[in-house]
Amino acid sequence: xxxxxxxxxxxxxxxxxxxxxxxxxxxxxxxxxxxxxxxxxxxxxxxxxxxxxxxxxxxxxxxxxxxxxxxxxxxxxxxxxxxxxxxxxxxxxxxxxxxxxxxxxxxxxxxxxxxxxxxxxxxxxxxxxxxxxxxxxxxxxxxxxxxxxxxxxxxxxxxxxxxxxxxxxxxxxxxxxxxxxxxxxxxxxxxxxxxxxxxxxxxxxxxxxxxxxxxxxxxxxxxxxxxxxxxxxxxxxxxxxxxxxxxxxxxxxxxxxxxxxxxxxxxxxxxxxxxxxxxxxxxxxxxxxxxxxxxxxxxxxxxxxxxxxxxxxxxxxxxxxxxxxxxxxxxxxxxxxxxxxxxxxxxxxxxxxxxxxxxxxxxxxxxxxxxxxxxxxxxxxxxxxxxxxxxxxxxxxxxxxxxxxxxxxxxxxxxxxxxxxxxxxxxxxxxxxxxxxxxxxxxxxxxxxxxxxxxxxxxxxxxxxxxxxxxxxxxxxxxxxxxxxxxxxxxxxxxxxxxxxxxxxxxxxxxxxxxxxxxxxxxxxxxxxxxxxxxxxxxxxxxxxxxxxxxxxxxxxxxxxxxxxxxxxxxxxxxxxxxxxxxxxxxxxxxxxxxxxxxxxxxxxxxxxxxxxxxxxxxxxxxxxxxxxxxxxxxxxxxxxxxxxxxxxxxxxxxxxxxxxxxxxxxxxxxxxxxxxxxxxxxxxxxxxxxxxxxxxxxxxxxxxxxxxxxxxxxxxxxxxxxxxxxxxxxxxxxxxxxxxxxxxxxxxxxxxxxxxxxxxxxxxxxxxxxxxxxxxxxxxxxxxxxxxxxxxxxxxxxxxxxxxxxxxxxxxxxxxxxxxxxxxxxxxxxxxxxxxxxxxxxxxxxxxxxxxxxxxxxxxxxxxxxxxxxxxxxxxxxxxxxxxxxxxxxxxxxxxxxxxxxxxxxxxxxxxxxxxxxxxxxxxxxxxxxxxxxxxxxxxxxxxxxxxxxxxxxxxxxxxxxxxxxxxxxx
Numbered sequence: 001x002x003x004x005x006x007x008x009x010x011x012x013x014x015x016x017x018x019x020x021x022x023x024x025x026x027x028x029x030x031x032x033x034x035x036x037x038x039x040x041x042x043x044x045x046x047x048x049x050x051x052x053x054x055x056x057x058x059x060x061x062x063x064x065x066x067x068x069x070x071x072x073x074x075x076x077x078x079x080x081x082x083x084x085x086x087x088x089x090x091x092x093x094x095x096x097x098x099x100x101x102x103x104x105x106x107x108x109x110x111x112x113x114x115x116x117x118x119x120x121x122x123x124x125x126x127x128x129x130x131x132x133x134x135x136x137x138x139x140x141x142x143x144x145x146x147x148x149x150x151x152x153x154x155x156x157x158x159x160x161x162x163x164x165x166x167x168x169x170x171x172x173x174x175x176x177x178x179x180x181x182x183x184x185x186x187x188x189x190x191x192x193x194x195x196x197x198x199x200x201x202x203x204x205x206x207x208x209x210x211x212x213x214x215x216x217x218x219x220x221x222x223x224x225x226x227x228x229x230x231x232x233x234x235x236x237x238x239x240x241x242x243x244x245x246x247x248x249x250x251x252x253x254x255x256x257x258x259x260x261x262x263x264x265x266x267x268x269x270x271x272x273x274x275x276x277x278x279x280x281x282x283x284x285x286x287x288x289x290x291x292x293x294x295x296x297x298x299x300x301x302x303x304x305x306x307x308x309x310x311x312x313x314x315x316x317x318x319x320x321x322x323x324x325x326x327x328x329x330x331x332x333x334x335x336x337x338x339x340x341x342x343x344x345x346x347x348x349x350x351x352x353x354x355x356x357x358x359x360x361x362x363x364x365x366x367x368x369x370x371x372x373x374x375x376x377x378x379x380x381x382x383x384x385x386x387x388x389x390x391x392x393x394x395x396x397x398x399x400x401x402x403x404x405x406x407x408x409x410x411x412x413x414x415x416x417x418x419x420x421x422x423x424x425x426x427x428x429x430x431x432x433x434x435x436x437x438x439x440x441x442x443x444x445x446x447x448x449x450x451x452x453x454x455x456x457x458x459x460x461x462x463x464x465x466x467x468x469x470x471x472x473x474x475x476x477x478x479x480x481x482x483x484x485x486x487x488x489x490x491x492x493x494x495x496x497x498x499x500x501x502x503x504x505x506x507x508x509x510x511x512x513x514x515x516x517x518x519x520x521x522x523x524x525x526x527x528x529x530x531x532x533x534x535x536x537x538x539x540x541x542x543x544x545x546x547x548x549x550x551x552x553x554x555x556x557x558x559x560x561x562x563x564x565x566x567x568x569x570x571x572x573x574x575x576x577x578x579x580x581x582x583x584x585x586x587x588x589x590x591x592x593x594x595x596x597x598x599x600x601x602x603x604x605x606x607x608x609x610x611x612x613x614x615x616x617x618x619x620x621x622x623x624x625x626x627x628x629x630x631x632x633x634x635x636x637x638x639x640x641x642x643x644x645x646x647x648x649x650x651x652x653x654x655x656x657x658x659x660x661x662x663x664x665x666x667x668x669x670x671x672x673x674x675x676x677x678x679x680x681x682x683x684x685x686x687x688x689x690x691x692x693x694x695x696x697x698x699x700x701x702x703x704x705x706x707x708x709x710x711x712x713x714x715x716x717x718x719x720x721x722x723x724x725x726x727x728x729x730x731x732x733x734x735x736x737x738x739x740x741x742x743x744x745x746x747x748x749x750x751x752x753x754x755x756x757x758x759x760x761x762x763x764x765x766x767x768x769x770x771x772x773x774x775x776x777x778x779x780x781x782x783x784x785x786x787x788x789x790x791x792x793x794x795x796x797x798x799x800x801x802x803x804x805x806x807x808x809x810x811x812x813x814x815x816x817x818x819x820x821x822x823x824x825x826x827x828x829x830x831x832x833x834x835x836x837x838x839x840x841x842x843x844x845x846x847x848x849x850x851x852x853x854x855x856x857x858x859x860x861x862x863x864x865x866x867x868x869x870x871x872x873x874x875x876x877x878x879x880x881x882x883x884x885x886x887x888x889x890x891x892x893x894x895x896x897x898x899x900x901x902x903x904x905x906x907x908x909x910x911x912x913x914x915x916x917x918x919x920x921x922x923x924x925x926x927x928x929x930x931x932x933x934x935x936x937x938x939x940x941x942x943x944x945x946x947x948x949x950x951x952x953x954x955x956x957x958x959x960x961x962x963x964x965x966x967x968x969x970x971x972x
Contacts, residue, residue, distance in 0.1 A: 021341050021374075022381040024830060028334035029385025029437045030392060031826035035326050036429035037393045038819050039319055040411040043426050047418055048409055050278045053178070053193055056116040056415055057082065057232040058243055058273035059250070062196045062208045064228050065263040072231050072264070077246050079236030082111030085220055086228040088157035090213060092141050101137050103155065104211030104230075105220035113415075114232045117194060117210075119172035122147045125216035132172030133213040139799070142792030144784040145173050155215075157223055164222060168215075176212050194230075196265050208265060235273060243273035243301050276301045279421045305420070319426055322522075326823060327432075329515055331440045333830045336508045338441070342374055342448045367449050374445035375438075382437050389433070396822050404814045505835065509874050509944070512831040513882035516824055516940045521886050521933065523820040525926040530816070531809040542726035542768060543802050548787055550799040552592070552765040566595075568796045569763030578769060581786045583779045585772045589764040591629040591754055592730035596679050596710075596747065597622045609670055612745045626730040627679070627747040628661065629754035638718055638728065638748070645673040645716035653750035655757055657715030661729060661746035665719050670745075672714070679710040679747065681759050710757045718748065727768070763794075832947055871952060872945060879941035883933060890928045 058078075063069045073081055085105045106112045106124060124132045131153075135145040143149050149170045155163045176193055194210030210230065220226075235243045250266060279301070361369075393411075400406040411429065414422055528535075538544040541551065552568045570578075570589070579587040598613065599622055613623035630638070635647050643665065651657035658679075660671050683705045720728060731744045755762065771783065780803075791799050 017341050017345060018377065021338050021377060022384070024334055024337035024341075025378045025381035025437060025441060026385040026388060027826060027830045028330050028337075028440065029382045029433045030389035031330050031823065031830065032327055032433040032436055033386055033389030033429055034393045034396075034826065035323060035823055036427050036432060037389070037411045038396075038408075038822075039323055040422065040426045040429060041397075041408050043319075043422055044411060044414045045409040047278070047414060047422060050281050051116050051415075051418070052118060052175075054274055054278050055114065055194065055232070056275065056278075056417075057114045058234045058275050059232075059246070059266060060194075060196065060274070061231040061233065062086075062265040063231055063263060066227050068263040069227075069229060069231055072233065075233075077236055077239035077241050077249070078233040079239065080110075080114070080234040082114035082232035083107040084111060084115055084211070084230040084232070085223075085226050086158075086211065086230060087215070087220060087223050087226075088155060088163070088228075090153045090155050092151075092153060101134075101212040102209050103213045103215065105215050105217060107217075111232065114234070115194070117174050117176065119174050122170070122172035124172055124214055125219070126171075128216055128218040129166065129168055130171045130216055131168035131213055132174055133170060134176040135173050136175075136177040137212045138170070138173070139788050140792055142785075142789035143170075144781070144788055146781075147171065147173065157225055158228055159225070164219075172214075174214070176210060234275070243276055247273050273301075275417055279418060323427060326827075327436055329511055329827060330830060331436060333508060333511055333827065334437070334440050335444050337830055338444045339448065342444055346370065346448050370449040371442070371445040374448070375441055378437070378441040382434055385433065385437070392822065392826070396818060400815060400818050404811070404818070406811045406814045406818070408815060506874060506878060508831055508835055510878040510881055512828060513875065513878045513937075513940055513944065514885050515827050517879075517882045517933070517936050518885045518889065519820055519824060520936055521928045521931050522889075523816055524931045525928060527809075527813045527816045528926060530812050534805050534809050537800070538802070538805060539722075540726045541800070542723075543800055543805065545723075545727075546586075546588070546768040546770045547802050548769040548771075548799070549802075550767050550791060550794075550797045552797060566760035567763065568794070569761075569765045570767055570790070570794050570797065571763050574790045574793055575764055575767065578767070578786065578790050581783055583771050583775045583783045584769060586770040587767065588634065588727070588769075589631060589767040590634070590728065590730075591751060591761055591763065592765040593627045593629070593681075593754065593759055593761040594624070594730065595761070596627040596681050596759070597624050599623075599678070599680060609745075612667060612670075622680070625679075625745055625747060627658075627749060627754070628728060628730050629749050629751045630728070631751055634728075635750075641718045641720055641724065642716050643668055643719050645714070647716050649750065651715055652748070653752035653756075655710065655712060655749065655753040658712050658753075659716040659718050659748035660714055661748050662717065662719045663725065663729070663744075667745065668717050668719065671717060673717070675714045677712055677714060677747075679712065681708050681710070681757075682706075683708055683760065708757070708759065716748075730765075828947075835948075872948060875941050875944035875948060879937050879944070882940070883937050886928050886933055893926075893928070 061068075061072050063072065072078075083106075085107065087103050087105060089100050090103045091100045106115060112124060119132055120135065122132065131151065133151070138145045138149070138151070141151065143151060147170055150167050151170060152165070152167045154165045157163055178191055178193055192209055196208040235241065235246050239246070241249060397408045397410070400408055541549050543549045550570065569591070575587070575589055578584065598609075609623075613625055632649055632653070635649055635652070638659075639647050642659075645659070647659060648657060652659070658677065662668060728746075728748075730746050749757075769787070771780065775783075784801075787799075791797055
């Protein structure tokens with residue numbers, strides 16, 4: 001007890017030192033806790049996205065009678081139910097059949113949780129006259145997808161009875177129709193998140209779509225027939241079946257003629273319930289031993305749990321790499337920050353420890369007491385670190401959400417079913433920080449205690465006397481030096497500091513610099529990797545040079561069907577409306593006829609042509625060669641890329657001449673100026689243009705009315721630059737961006753020339769709109785209404801906004817870099833605290849000498865020059881060294897990519913290929929040097945120098961004001 005009373009008295013007197021130790025441990029705990037919470041939030045976000053895609057339920061039954069609903073809800077193998085009412089259909093007040101879409105209503109909050117189609121913006125309706133609607137549907141109706149928009153709709157039930165005509169206010173934006181931007185590099189493929197695609201038999205045939213819009217319970221009550229609904233069901237833990245068994249039960253019922261009925265339809269995936277698939281997709285890797293084949297017997301909650309317990313969960317690179325690195329840095333910084341203070345505190349009590357040893361305290365007891373003292377001091381700090389870390393985590397989430405409109409899911413908000421799977425692939429934030437910081441504090445205490453207990457009682461007593469006598473002799477020596485020598489004496493004193501102290505200080509600063517520089521480069525690369533598909537779309541479509549873009553997409557039709565379906569696109573009337581809209585600066589449009597072709601015998605005359613043309617799937621073996629028709633104003637821009645011949649506006653518009661569009665100069669010798677060309681196009685029945693159902697049901701045989709031949713000649717050869725491909729080229733962007741592909745070939749003609757050929761394609765298949773540079777947000781909102789109203793009159797047009805794409809990229813950047821800046825802030829706080837401890841202790845040991853130097857005539861600014869010259873070199877040297885981790889990482893990355901390419905080029909059977917080596921885990925190709933490494937290093941050095949000045953100057957100023965007598969009295 002005596003020891004602890006003495007220790008308590010010491011720490012009460014040295015409150016600043018105790019506070020520095022507590023603060024260092026608290027910041028270290030907070031940093032690790034915050035980092036783990038952020039990583040878990042990211043995985044929760046991934047899980048939420050997966051749940052959003054599929055729903056938070058095991059099975060969904062699409063019911064069309066009350067008896068069927070009762071039968072399902074009386075099944076004791078289910079323990080939880082939800083209900084989504086399918087009310088009927090809706091269309092705009094002046095719309096046609098193409099604007100009709102299914103509508104519904106959610107019964108209660110439990111059903112909303114299970115359905116889990118959470119609004120991207122806003123909420124679900126609560127009052128009459130409110131609507132939550134699918135984003136893509138709203139745009140197809142001709143409205144911008146924004147909250148507060150007024151939409152006038154006519155609602156009908158499934159008996160075609162009109163229920164109401166009313167204007168609704170949009171209070172929520174959902175995403176029932178998802179456009180997969182990554183599926184084909186541009187345009188995207190649309191698919192429905194909630195729909196039923198039943199199995200096999202005719203009675204359950206046909207897809208049933210989930211609602212595209214949702215109404216309040218008040219509006220729902222106006223529908224008299226609510227028998228059409230979707231019953232959501234979760235398997236009961238006390239039932240006779242697990243999720244695999246219940247799926248097999250209903251799967252077997254599909255083959256039972258006594259059970260098959262039209263009023264119950266359901267959908268499930270590969271004999272397994274929905275939630276276990278969500279868990280698999282979100283947190284478990286299907287790849288095992290390099291084999292991508294999925295064993296259906298490993299599905300289901302029990303199987304997933306078993307796989308998880310066997311350690312086959314997939315932890316992403318952030319969990320596997322970033323978190324251990326950050327935790328290691330935090331531990332090192334915390335050890336450095338606390339060690340100097342703990343070591344000094346123990347050294348100052350060496351005499352006290354010697355006296356206690358003399359009165360019976362053993363070496364083992366003293367070691368235990370010293371370690372217990374430091375650990376006790378840190379317990380409060382660890383608890384405070386949890387509170388501080390949670391506050392910083394919630395503060396970051398709030399700042400990103402309120403200020404930057406970037407949502408980070410709470411680490412504690414995941415459904416209880418999915419929580420074990422999240423825990424399997426992330427570190428536990430409630431236990432890992434206390435374990436790591438406990439080890440960190442224990443290491444610091446043990447090292448310092450070992451140094452303290454290595455002396456005998458007499459040696460411990462003499463050690464402090466020796467230190468005091470050494471300082472006294474040093475002061476006497478200084479007092480005998482002349483007035484002109486203090487700079488030399490002080491510099492010598494600084495240079496004679498311990499090597500261990502220098503190493504600790506330099507290592508501390510180097511860790512901070514390397515963390516800041518390498519962390520910035522790494523996180524910026526992560527942002528680019530996550531945004532690569534959006535960037536590719538901006539590049540490939542030319543959207544980066546305009547504001548709005550629309551292109552004919554084949555997302556709902558195959559390539560062949562899309563070529564034949566000619567009434568897609570934007571009519572001349574709609575094009576003129578957009579051109580004349582307020583705020584529009586430039587309008588660009590082309591007509592791409594994908595159905596023009598060359599005869600096989602023509603191509604056979606020069607076999608090299610076949611390498612750059614697409615063979616049609618017909619008996620004749622013809623080759624597809626799309627024709628692009630441009631407006632007259634585009635010819636001037638294209639003339640810059642003419643390598644041979646010239647673009648004659650009159651001849652192009654008369655159909656007398658065409659130009660050849662190439663992507664590489666090596667293709668130019670395939671054609672010659674003046675060469676005669678025969679272009680063919682098969683003209684099909686008019687029904688194909690007017691009826692998509694006819695087109696789909698006709699199979700592979702289409703009635704050909706005639707084969708039209710267009711005789712022309714080549715007037716110019718154009719080799720497009722990469723920046724112009726997205727504007728004028730017609731083809732698959734994935735093909736043309738593949739290295740060595742060379743791309744395909746297009747013909748070019750004028751708009752009038754295409755009309756004179758009398759081919760079916762007359763609508764613009766690609767347009768780009770550029771707005772005025774100084775356009776206001778209100779004017780842009782008004783144009784968006786015109787834009788979506790115009791697109792609503794077209795068919796199968798993929799549209800995009802540069803502002804929307806840039807907003808998506810900015811959101812990902814803000815979230816990723818926000819996490820980086822928070823972590824760096826915490827690391828800097830810990831590191832700076834450690835440095836301030838070192839500075840304070842070193843300067844404190846120099847207080848008497850500084851006072852003595854001032855007494856013998858040293859100038860006041862002399863101390864500034866000497867101390868700053870000594871300490872300010874540290875960030876400069878460490879800043880230069882901090883670039884080496886980036887260089888080393890880039891070399892390793894380049895080597896890994898090189899090895900991967902060599903392995904891929906020598907491997908042919910990829911179905912059994914082992915993808916486990918580290919070089920196959922490397923992310924999308926990045927260049928760390930592109931992030932202005934020298935500038936990042938210089939900025940970091942500058943910031944750290946400012947921090948050094950802020951930390952050093954106040955202490956120096958305070959010491960300059962101290963009197964020598966007061967300093968000596970305090971030290972005694």
